[in-house]
Amino acid sequence: MDQVHRPIFRLPNELLIKVFRELEDDEASKDNGGPDIKICRLVCRRFCDLSSHLLLRSVQVGHTFASVARLDAITRHPLISRGISTIEVVLSSYHSFFSTDPEGAGKQAFIEFQLKELTQRVQLFEVGKFRNISKTDAVILRKAHEVLSCWRYLMRESFPVPQQPPRGDLDLHRALVNNAYNEFQRLIEEQQSLVEQGGVGEAVASALARMPWVHRLEFDDTRQYGFPRRGLSRATSDTVFDGIYQNTLLPLIRRSDIDVMTTRQYPILSEIVPRVLAAVGGSGITQLKSVQANVEFIQFDEDVSDIHKRIVTATKQLTDFSISQDANFSFSSSGVEIFLELCLQSPALRTCSISLPAGEFGIRPFLAGTTRKDLTVIELDGAEIRLSDLKIFLRIIPDVLDRLELTNIVLVGGTWREALDMLREKTYRDSKTSPYHYPVRIYSPLNHYSQHLPSVKKFASIFESDGTWDISHADAYVMRHAQVNPFERLVLVGDSGN
Numbered sequence: 453m454d455q456v457h458r459p460i461f462r463l464p465n466e467l468l469i470k471v472f473r474e475l476e477d478d479e480a481s482k483d484n485g486g487p488d489i490k491i492c493r494l495v496c497r498r499f500c501d502l503s504s505h506l507l508l509r510s511v512q513v514g515h516t517f518a519s520v521a522r523l524d525a526i527t528r529h530p531l532i533s534r535g536i537s538t539i540e541v542v543l544s545s546y547h548s549f550f551s552t553d554p555e556g557a558g559k560q561a562f563i564e565f566q567l568k569e570l571t572q573r574v575q576l577f578e579v580g581k582f583r584n585i586s587k588t589d590a591v592i593l594r595k596a597h598e599v600l601s602c603w604r605y606l607m608r609e610s611f612p613v614p615q616q617p618p619r620g621d622l623d624l625h626r627a628l629v630n631n632a633y634n635e636f637q638r639l640i641e642e643q644q645s646l647v648e649q650g651g652v653g654e655a656v657a658s659a660l661a662r663m664p665w666v667h668r669l670e671f672d673d674t675r676q677y678g679f680p681r682r683g684l685s686r687a688t689s690d691t692v693f694d695g696i697y698q699n700t701l702l703p704l705i706r707r708s709d710i711d712v713m714t715t716r717q718y719p720i721l722s723e724i725v726p727r728v729l730a731a732v733g734g735s736g737i738t739q740l741k742s743v744q745a746n747v748e749f750i751q752f753d754e755d756v757s758d759i760h761k762r763i764v765t766a767t768k769q770l771t772d773f774s775i776s777q778d779a780n781f782s783f784s785s786s787g788v789e790i791f792l793e794l795c796l797q798s799p800a801l802r803t804c805s806i807s808l809p810a811g812e813f814g815i816r817p818f819l820a821g822t823t824r825k826d827l828t829v830i831e832l833d834g835a836e837i838r839l840s841d842l843k844i845f846l847r848i849i850p851d852v853l854d855r856l857e858l859t860n861i862v863l864v865g866g867t868w869r870e871a872l873d874m875l876r877e878k879t880y881r882d883s884k885t886s887p888y889h890y891p892v893r894i895y896s897p898l899n900h901y902s903q904h905l906p907s908v909k910k911f912a913s914i915f916e917s918d919g920t921w922d923i924s925h926a927d928a929y930v931m932r933h934a935q936v937n938p939f940e941r942l943v944l945v946g947d948s949g950n
Contacts, residue, residue, distance in 0.1 A: 510538035510670075511659075513652060514677040514703065515545065515643040515721065520655045527659040536666055539656055541728055543673035543721045543747060544703035546640045550633075556610065559633050563607045566632075566700050570600060577684040591689040599625060599696055628693070632700045639701065643720070652724065653731030660737050667741035669732075671725050673748055676702050706748055706778070722751035726791055730759045733766030742772040743795065749777060752787035763794045770798040771826070774805040777812075793817035802826045807833035810860050810898055814838065815845050824849045829888075831857040839866025842874060852879045854886045856930075857893040868897060868914075868926075869939035875930045892927045914938045 513523040527533050550562040574596045581589050598620030605618040606629060646652055660666055681702060682695030725745050732740065753759065767773070773795055777788070792806065792813060799822050806813065814836050818824065827849050835858075856875070863871055872894075880891040895915045917924045923931070925938040 508532050508535055510540055511536055512540045512542050512675070512677045513655060513659075514542040515646045515652055516639060516678065517642050517646075519677055520646065520651055523655050523659055527662045533663055534665075536663055538668040538670060539659060539666060540670045540672065540675070541652065541656060541724065542675050542677040542703075543671060543724055544676050544705045545673075545720045546636060546643045547704050548640055548644075548720060550636060551640060560607055560610070562633055562636065562700075563603055563629060567600065567603045567607060569699075570596065570603070570696060573684060574600065580685070588689055592684055592687050592692050595620075595689070595692040596684060596696065599693070602626070603629070628697050632697050635701055639703075647721070647724070650727060650731060653728040656728050657731045657735040657737060660732060660739065661735060664739055667739055669728075669740055669743050671728070671745040671747055673719075673721070674705050674746060676705060678702065719749050719751075722747075722749045723753075725750050726752050726759065726763060729766045729795075730762040733762035733764065736765070738765060738769055740766060741770060743767060743770060744772075744774040746776045747778070750775075750788050750791060752791040760790075760794055763791070764797055767795045768798050769800060770795070771800050772803045773798075773801060774803075776805075776807040777809065789813045789817060793820050796820070797822055799823050800826055803829040805829075805831040806835070807831075807859075808835075810834040811836045811862055815841050818845055819848070826850070828853050829855040831855065831859075832861065833857075833859040834861075836862040836864060837871075838864050839870060839874075842866075842871060846874055846878065849878075852881060853891065854881050855888045855891055856880065858895075858897075859893070860896050860898055861894075862898045867939075869937055872926055872929055872937055872939070876932065878930075880931050890923060890927070892923070892930050894926045894930065895924060 508526065511523055511526050513519050523539075526536070550558045550565070574593070577589075577596070578593065581593075585593075598618075601618040602620050602622055602625035605615055605622065606626060608615060656669070660669075678701075679698070681699055682691075684692070684695070687695050725747065729743070775792070775795075788808065789812070793816070796804065796817050797820060801824065804818075804827060812834060815832070818827075819841065830849070830853070856878075875892075875894075880886075881888075882891065883889045895917070897915055914925045917927070923933070925934065928934040929936070929938055
């Protein structure tokens, strides 16, 4: 804007903030030299005063005292807290598999795990520097291999087999490993204390009470918190050891990172999602509009009625609910379907996405005594759907939908031919009026009796699309792009729908 007609600084604060908000980094521009909001703050004193709440848009909290204290400090800051729109509960954990034991197996497992992690990162670094390795890179690699050599020696030290002396200062790395392991034990104890006392749930509830404008709560066990991982590519010859040993204190993401599957134990933080929501509801907080959980597993106590009431209180105004549980690992009788029913009682629900191991849930949680007049985006993965329940469900949701995605569905009590006819009765917005390019996606249906079908390939072809992600025959029929039910062209002996 020019100086003659309307200088930019004559704009009211609200409009000025919107102008500068356009300069914020987004996920797409972070690696493309996009402008940094911290640099933009240097433009003028007025913008610096106005933009403090743009510095931090979300805040993470994990199961350490330092992380809980950080959340508390941020929520008490009069300027920075104003920009928070999301609280992220990070469920990566300090695994008790590494706990101290009389035989020393925990420490050995700790070294073995860190050895595997560092070996992979050294290999990636070597591949990346294969054609152009500098003197500094050579020093970094030499020191990283020194750490690996000493760790291998320490891991096998208790074996009765003689070993060759490792490269490097063994006493130095023995001391560094001991310090790292002891610190890891301390973090395990902090985590256990917070789990037993419900400390993270209380911290989140208090934070929401101080920030009534925060409407979004996320849970994720694929992220880490505390400090960023220090990669070898950003190390110097003087900081290699510091970075490597600091990385050993990062919490573990997802149980797949460690081979303890034979223990058949629940993941350490599997109860945290319902506990945090119960703590929020127990504080009388009803401001949440969005809850998203991307976790390996959710364990829920079906018998504690007080927790049930508090979860309903916390989620009674939700407009957006999303849950994704790792399909590669699950336990039976986890109570997840009851948990879903409690979270889905909001009559204002507009968007719902549920992805669980096949057969772990149905659509009955949606039928629990509430209207669904706003529910226009539905994404279900792994549901077992009874045809009679589908009929009721379609009757209580709007006639016009923005998105319907059904993946890995087990259909019982009827045929897919009947199901497609039912789904066709709805109207689906096209890409011109909906943010979704393909409003209907129905693929990879499952069936308990598919092994008895004479033509499984033909059945599957109805729900398949080509490599361009074009719509399938089933999608086309449901969206009324085709007039004939695709099962009318498919003749299966004994059952034309399944």
